[in-house]
Amino acid sequence: MMGPAFYIAAAIAVIATVMVITRYNIMHALLYLVVSLLAVAVVLYLYGAPFIAALEVIVYAGAIMVLLIFFVMMLNLGKESAMQEQRWLKPRIWIFPSLLCLVLLGELVFLISQNHQPPSEIKVVDPKAVGMALFGPYMAAVELTGILLMAGIVGAYHLGRQKEKTLHRFLEN
Amino acid sequence: MLPALIPIIPFISAFLLMLGWKRLSRIAVAVLGCGSIGLAAMVAVITAIQFAGNSEQAIVQHAASWVLAGTFQAGIDFRLDALSVVFVLVITVVGFLIHVYAAGYMHDDPDYARFFACMNLFVGAMLTLVMADNLLLLYFGWEGVGLCSYLLIGFWYKDPANGYAARKAFIVTRVGDTAMAIGLFMLFQYTGTLNIPDILGKSPQLWTTGAPVVTTIALLLLGGAVGKSAQLPLQTWLPDAMAGPTPVSALIHAATMVTAGVYLVARMHVLFELAPLAETTTAVIGAITLVLAGFSALVQTDIKRVLAYSTISQIGYMFLALGCGAWSAAIFHFVTHAFFKALLFMAAGAVIVALHHEQRMTKMGGLRKLLPGVYGVFLVGCASLAAIPFVTAGFYSKDQIIWLSLSATHGHVALWLAALLGALLTGMYTFRMFFLVFYGEAKTAVHHRPGKSMMIPLYILAVLSTIAGFIELPHTMGHVTLFSNWLHPVLPAVTVINDSNAMEWTSQAMSALLAIGGIGLAYAWVVLRPKGMSDFLEMPAIDWLRKYWARGWDFDYVYNILLVHPYIHLSRMNRKDLVDKLYTGLAALMEWCHNVLARTQSGLLRWYIMAVVLGAVAVLSVLIWRIYI
């Protein structure tokens, strides 16, 4: 009972993700990932979560991906890295992981298709309800998430600092 | 006089000799070693005279308490009755003579003190054995003499062969001791005591004649006796035991220790009377042993081995007598045998020393002129051993056994025939040895004549070997029963069926004729050497038979193949302990697992993820399988 919008978005998401995982150039991959994320945002919207869709666009596609892009640009990897990637990604390397993952996918599909819930329409959950839940029963988790982000910031700062001496003293020589 | 003193004196002297092994001079050692036995002999004689006044009543002395555990009780209690008095007298008197002889014989040995310490220890242990009032103390003496036998056979320890002989003696007798120990456990289980008089008193009430339990017990005790007395099938140690110094062979392996089995059976005669099967077994073992050992003695070349096999054979006679219920006859033969066999051993020792430690008879000969003293006593000994009628002690004791093996209640014609065959063999091997040593031409120079201390004991024993027979004469010839009367309070008289003078005369005549015939054969074989005889002896079959007998009927070979070699090989194979392999194997498995798992920790991120995925697939598969299939 899903409309064509869903199928189109889903198709874009899947194709874009396939493109992500097959690119040699990191930049291309990132851009495809942004596309994939945007498509997922549409799907999210279709599932009655407009607030989440917005978050997906703003935070995921907008912030996180952009952070990655800037990072890659900062490392200035260029052509060589793409060549390297090409050398590493020989066809036969794909075989076993793909088979394994397909098995996993098969199992997932099997499990999902065993859904015996009565078919129900998509229920829209408005952002207010999300906000009430966040600051109601999930209060503690929100606080913890805040701490996690804080730790992330501190950690990133600490790790990202360029030090004169980067080796641990045990690793010297 | 206290009976306990008799065994204690040798023990004390042994202890002193051990303490003073370095400080005591040779003379002091000899005085202490011989003096203690002499003292013990004096005490024994005095005690025996006292005892003779009232020989119905045994003297029991409680020296000390020993073990008291639960219901089990055993003390260090000594008992003198008619039987033990006989043994004590023989042990101390013959022991003393042998000690005196040994003082001369061992004079040049550097370990003089050790020798006498062991000898005294032996006499003490042997006296304890025969004077013990309970079987535990008897067992103490029993093992004690085994130890001394071990120490003295291996006295010249530098030669590994002596050590081997010593170990063999100890282990083989220990096999018999094991049977005996089990017999003791059974006795204790049923009678609740190991006190000999109590056991003998209780057993007729406990068991009917032929009851399986008492038969088993008697057979187990017989096992112990067989081991100690070198009877079939545990006789193999005795010929090898000749590795010890000659006085040791005379004292331990001829006169005293090897007759401990005879003592044991006689002492426990009540049990054997209740178990006819055991009695028959005893008689059969004795008969077979005396014949087999006789054949072996016939073909030995080593003078001491001849005597060793002859000892086995003579003890076979004693067992035969015991098995026929002729208790006092067995003991009588023990007494005479102790005299003449000690005499023969010591005389042989004198010859050996004279010929510079030459034991092979093929190297001897013509000593009649060179060693006339030894020749005389040796002749007396041989005559007694071969049982030359009327003048020798051996005749009276052996003749009694031969006659009783036919006429006693447990007697049998087959036993009698075996005994007669034994008489023939005895005459033959004894005089073969005698002629080989003293006749013919001299092959080795005499370098050392026996001194007085060696010869005097020989003369005394020669006298004893002659006159000792007259204390018990068959009733066809004077009917003197001093000895059996003496033993009567302890050992019941033999019951004789089909008793007739004519038959007894026949038996005596036959045994005498056979003995003399044997001597004649030996004379022909060794001295005359007719052509036909030497041809006969060189036939391959006969030659093979000779070698076979010389090897002691291959008992050693069979035991080696069946028991000794498998045990040694099995234990050598398992030297590293198979069970340990279980644990080292477990450790190796753990180490292998560790290595395998350690390899998975490669540090390669992709492998880790792969493992996670595999895990996820596995978990989901299990989930699906459990829920949906």
Place this chain on the structure above:
Amino acid sequence: MHPTTAGMLLAGVLFVLGLISILVRRDIIFMLLSVEVMLNAAALAFVVASAHWGTADGQVMFIFILAMAAAEVSVGLALILQLYHQLKTLDSDEAAKMNG
């Protein structure tokens, strides 16, 4: 198709694609990227479930995942930077040399 099933299938497909990628890639940035794909797929599943039951919990979870992804990316990038400085490469297998 049932909407919940469809959404879940999409989430599953995206997740497995991310998984394949992380298995075959050696470049550590690509691996990070793949993790993002997988996280996103998981988050999508939550929202689909939320839509199915009509409750807010799924969306709350999405927000948490989002926050976690942000933290992860920032720390992860910092780590990659360090690694790059140390090893002069982005090959994750090279990092195996860092063991003990």
Place this chain on the structure above:
Amino acid sequence: MILLVLLIVLFAAALLSWVAGAKSHAACRWIALCSLLFNLGIVIRIWLAHTAISGRWWYQYKVDWVPHFGISLHLAMDGLSLLMLALTFFLGALAVLISWKELQTRVGFFHFNLLFVLCGITGVFLTMDLFLFYFFWEMMLIPMYFLIGIWGHEHREYAANKFFLFTQAGGLLMLLAILGLYFVHAANTNVYTFNYFELLNTPMEATTARWLMLGFLVAFLVKLPAVPFHTWLPDAHTEAPTAGSVVLAGLLLKTGAYGILRFVLPLFPAAAAEIAPLAMLLGVAGILYGGMLAFAQTDLKRLIAYTSVSHMGFVLVGAFAFNEIAYQGVVMQMITHGISTGALFIIAGALYERIHTRNLWQMGGLWLRMPLMGSAALIFVMASLGLPGLGNFIAEFLILLGSWPASHLFTILATIGLVIATAYSLRLMQKVFLGPCDRQYAMRDLNGRELVIIISLIIAICWLGFHPQPVLNTTQNTAYVIR
């Protein structure tokens, strides 16, 4: 109180000797020796004061430790404990004496460990609280591990690890069993206690009892050691320094036997009776198998170690015969084996000091050079083959006499063990002291210090052989369990 003194003296002496060891080796040795002799004196005084047949428990000392869990510092002494303690301090003192010259490295720490082991052993023999028992049981382990691992011979680390793993595995099973018993008792009576006397009559199902009994039994069998748990012993004995071997053979093995008598049989009489045939089978297997292995060894200390396996088999046979005579024999065997095997190890150590080898093929004819040592060895070899007149005979005879009614077959097999004992004992004597000697240089015979040690051991073993009554009387009251 006096019981606590025994422990405290050893513990204090252990610490003191460690401290003193840094300054002066002699001081540390004297401290160790004096403390052990002091304790020996106390024990002998107690013994003399209690020869009359009085109540079973002579001393009790009990202080709550963790009352909440029912743990208390509960010490008690009866005849069995007393004898074991006397043996402990006697052999302990000898162990100090034999190390007097042999041991020159890290002397302070060595004596600390030695005294600490002895302290643990003392605790094991005294404690009547199962928690505390486990505590002492483990306390014996670690210093012993160091004794083997630091001062041992060439493969010491392997041996020490093996020893530790085996005994630790057994100990953990025992811990499980102790806890199981604790909770079973609590479930049935609502009283949480580790007190031995209260646990004695715990009602429980037969199956539970069987499993708990097995837990205890396996720990003790490993320590004893019984076939097939014996393989740690030859390694540990061989590699340990002489003092370590003496303590191991003389005392540590006895804790296993003691545990069977004190815990397995009284706590689970029915279950123990049920398993008796199997236990006797293991005992007999130990006697025969250990004897056979001993016969094949080429390493002197290893040979002696396997004789321990053989001799401790008798303990197992006797303990599960459920017969008073056999029990008395078992106690005798524990003591006499401690003395005779300890003495053989001391002789092996003295030999090693002189000729620097333990290989039997490189010995022979040493009687010529060292007649005193040879005579001493002869006496203890004879003891080990069960010659009457020496203590071991009384022990083995009583065990066999007592176990005969329990099982004819096993008794017969165990008696055959005496023949095997003869074989290996005489082989030892032959290979070491008899035969030809190719060593031309002079070797000194036993010196004064060694003579004191050996003569005291000879006196002890002869005394036990001729007058075992004091020992038998002391344990008479200690009826462990009579079916």
